[in-house]
Amino acid sequence: MLKRLWDLQQEIQAVKI
16 A cells, blocks of 8 residues: 555656656
8 A cells, every 4th residue: 555655646747747
């Protein structure tokens, strides 16, 4: 579960930039 959250956060950060 934590790994999935980390992956999601990374994707969101990439879109934010």
